[in-house]
Amino acid sequence: MFELLPPGLIMLLGAAWIAAVPGVWARIGLFLAPLLTLLAIWSVPDGVSLTAGFLDYELQLIETSPERRLFATIFAIMAGVGGLYAFKHASKGELASGFAYASGAVGVCFAGDMITLFLFWELMALFSTLVIWFGNTPNARAAGIRYAILHLLGGVILKVGIEGVVVHTGSIDIQPLAANNFDAYMMLIGILINAAAPPVSAWLSDAYPEASPTGSVFLSAFTTKTAVLALILLFPGTELLIYLGLFMIIYGIIWALLENNVRRILAFSIVNQVGFMVVAVGIGTPMALNGATAHAFAHIVYKALLFMSAGVVILHTGKEKCSELGGLYRTMPITAFCGIVGALAISSFPLTSGFTTKTMISEAVSLQGLEWVWYLLAAASAGVFLHAGIKFPWYVFFQKDSGMRPADAPWNMSLAMGIFVVLCFAIGIVPEPFYELLPYPTDFNAYKPGKVVFYLQLLLFSGLAFFLLLPLMKRTNTLTLDTDWFWRRLGKSLTEHLINLLERGKESTVNSLLTRVGRIIHAGDQLLTGGDSKDPGALGSAWSIGTTALWIVVLLSAYIGIYYL
Amino acid sequence: MSVEKQIRNAWVLFSIVLAVTLIVEFFVPGKTPFESTQWWGFGAVFGFFSCFIMVIVAKVLGYALKRPENYYAEHKDV
Numbered sequence: 215m216f217e218l219l220p221p222g223l224i225m226l227l228g229a230a231w232i233a234a235v236p237g238v239w240a241r242i243g244l245f246l247a248p249l250l251t252l253l254a255i256w257s258v259p260d261g262v263s264l265t266a267g268f269l270d271y272e273l274q275l276i277e278t279s280p281e282r283r284l285f286a287t288i289f290a291i292m293a294g295v296g297g298l299y300a301f302k303h304a305s306k307g308e309l310a311s312g313f314a315y316a317s318g319a320v321g322v323c324f325a326g327d328m329i330t331l332f333l334f335w336e337l338m339a340l341f342s343t344l345v346i347w348f349g350n351t352p353n354a355r356a357a358g359i360r361y362a363i364l365h366l367l368g369g370v371i372l373k374v375g376i377e378g379v380v381v382h383t384g385s386i387d388i389q390p391l392a393a394n395n396f397d398a399y400m401m402l403i404g405i406l407i408n409a410a411a412p413p414v415s416a417w418l419s420d421a422y423p424e425a426s427p428t429g430s431v432f433l434s435a436f437t438t439k440t441a442v443l444a445l446i447l448l449f450p451g452t453e454l455l456i457y458l459g460l461f462m463i464i465y466g467i468i469w470a471l472l473e474n475n476v477r478r479i480l481a482f483s484i485v486n487q488v489g490f491m492v493v494a495v496g497i498g499t500p501m502a503l504n505g506a507t508a509h510a511f512a513h514i515v516y517k518a519l520l521f522m523s524a525g526v527v528i529l530h531t532g533k534e535k536c537s538e539l540g541g542l543y544r545t546m547p548i549t550a551f552c553g554i555v556g557a558l559a560i561s562s563f564p565l566t567s568g569f570t571t572k573t574m575i576s577e578a579v580s581l582q583g584l585e586w587v588w589y590l591l592a593a594a595s596a597g598v599f600l601h602a603g604i605k606f607p608w609y610v611f612f613q614k615d616s617g618m619r620p621a622d623a624p625w626n627m628s629l630a631m632g633i634f635v636v637l638c639f640a641i642g643i644v645p646e647p648f649y650e651l652l653p654y655p656t657d658f659n660a661y662k663p664g665k666v667v668f669y670l671q672l673l674l675f676s677g678l679a680f681f682l683l684l685p686l687m688k689r690t691n692t693l694t695l696d697t698d699w700f701w702r703r704l705g706k707s708l709t710e711h712l713i714n715l716l717e718r719g720k721e722s723t724v725n726s727l728l729t730r731v732g733r734i735i736h737a738g739d740q741l742l743t744g745g746d747s748k749d750p751g752a753l754g755s756a757w758s759i760g761t762t763a764l765w766i767v768v769l770l771s772a773y774i775g776i777y778y779l
Numbered sequence: 780m781s782v783e784k785q786i787r788n789a790w791v792l793f794s795i796v797l798a799v800t801l802i803v804e805f806f807v808p809g810k811t812p813f814e815s816t817q818w819w820g821f822g823a824v825f826g827f828f829s830c831f832i833m834v835i836v837a838k839v840l841g842y843a844l845k846r847p848e849n850y851y852a853e854h855k856d857v
Binding site: 467468471472577580585588589592593596597663664665667668669670671672673674675676678679681683686687690691692693694695696702703706 | 811823830
């Protein structure tokens with residue numbers, strides 16, 4: 215029966231169930247929806263298995279391949295374990311939104327055509343915004359609006375690209391595109407906005423830490439990783455992605471080093487880790503795409519684990535600044551242990567999932583002979599250990615004694631973290647069964663002795679650097695400027711000036727200004743058409759769809775921007 | 780045990796671990812994929828100095844980019 219029901223739809227029905235029924239029944243939904251979704255994911259055969267007609271197009275609601283299945287699997291697992299972690303503290307609305315958000319992510323995984331992809335893409339934007347709003351603070355509301363604007367804008371840009379590709383190629387199929395024309399670039403930009411690529415990486419560290427401690431666990435998983443999957447399916451081997459990815463990696467490290475807020479540190483390290491995947495997609499060889507897929511899977515697990523550990527701390531202490539935390543290992547040994555495992559995994563320490571997946575990307579880079587990229591990735595691995603691997607557990611659980619003695623995680627949160635700890639070690643210690651699931655066959659061996667020694671030296675000596683340089687990294691109660699300054703500060707003050715100007719100016723001034731503008735346009739029109747009203751002139755002639763759509767995007771986004779600032 | 784002593788012990792232990800990773804390298808071939816960096820201790824030197832550079836870069840950028848927490852108006856209540 216499951217072959218005919220899109221897995222994303224099962225999850226969406228689960229979300230509706232959680233929203234509709236009371237208490238205990240909703241909890242059954244939290245458990246059953248991810249389980250049934252997983253069953254559906256694994257009973258769908260490869261290739262296209264469900265189609266539907268829409269206008270003149272044949273939508274492919276379910277198309278499967280190994281990478282799609284693997285991404286969907288981890289999204290479903292994430293929803294299930296996230297639900298277990300959150301159900302005692304999160305509101306019904308947050309849980310339902312989290313599941314609907316996950317259903318969008320699963321839906322994107324199976325979308326065989328660009329129209330279906332777009333629908334689920336927007337579903338994610340909608341419900342992820344709700345998850346942020348369930349943070350239920352003025353900051354969460356403001357950050358949610360900024361997040362929504364950027365993601366709706368990204369969605370429109372993606373749509374412009376999709377329309378262009380459909381008009382010019384006549385096909386709605388999802389297949390690798392060459393990034394060498396306007397349509398493909400629009401699609402690439404739309405996807406990269408969701409991947410938190412520069413210059414808009416700031417949306418992620420702005421919004422995710424404002425959600426509730428349970429909400430940010432859901433947020434950490436879906437949006438950026440569906441973007442990675444979309445890049446794998448649509449733009450493998452696009453060289454530009456190598457440079458963008460490297461930038462994301464370095465940016466994530468530096469901004470995380472400057473940050474004081476625990477969840478914001480973790481948010482920057484999402485950008486950093488997605489950077490590794492984007493580099494891999496840019497390389498585009500089977501080994502690299504295996505690496506991107508494997509790393510996305512492992513990353514979702516350990517990043518959720520880190521956010522879960524941070525979430526327990528925030529729920530039990532009410533604090534989330536490094537400068538106010540410390541010494542919590544005394545009363546929170548389970549949370550500290552789980553946080554440390556997550557931190558070791560993100561640093562790709564041998565025996566953890568980060569090591570067996572991230573080194574696959576490095577291997578792909580060295581096989582292509584990209585020597586300097588390899589060195590940058592190695593330096594970045596050291597940097598990850600520095601900014602997340604040691605910094606997070608050190609400031610939260612060790613350093614000075616903050617005097618706080620909070621209780622450890624409740625059973626459901628401990629169990630959720632425990633499941634992910636096991637997954638981190640399982641993929642790290644016995645990676646072979648996991649490699650079997652990857653899109654391309656591989657005999658990759660993560661544990662070559664020389665390589666293990668190299669990474670151990672690299673990581674441990676960056677640990678030495680951390681402790682020697684601690685005085686340079688004194689925590690300050692500050693935020694760090696980012697590109698969001700342009701819309702949160704510059705854009706806002708420009709708009710305020712404009713509004714002031716219009717309000718202060720007398721109506722007649724505005725009127726005469728408008729009349730003057732009208733005359734200029736009229737004169738220009740006369741000039742262009744030679745006074746002949748039958749000839750439409752340059753401004754009146756038909757524009758290509760791409761240009762028109764671009765102008766609509768510009769106008770709409772300017773309008774939305776000004777409206778909300 | 781006093782805190783100072785604990786910290787000293789931790790440093791001793793950490794130093795031993797670091798030394799072991801360096802000693803082991805005498806017996807293990809093929810450290811990096813590239814000929815030019817297969818020399819002894821490369822991983823240690825590379826790890827240490829990349830972190831050193833990143834911390835310094837962050838520190839310098841911090842002078843230019845750090846702002847008080849209430850810099851954005853809507854963050855007044857933080």
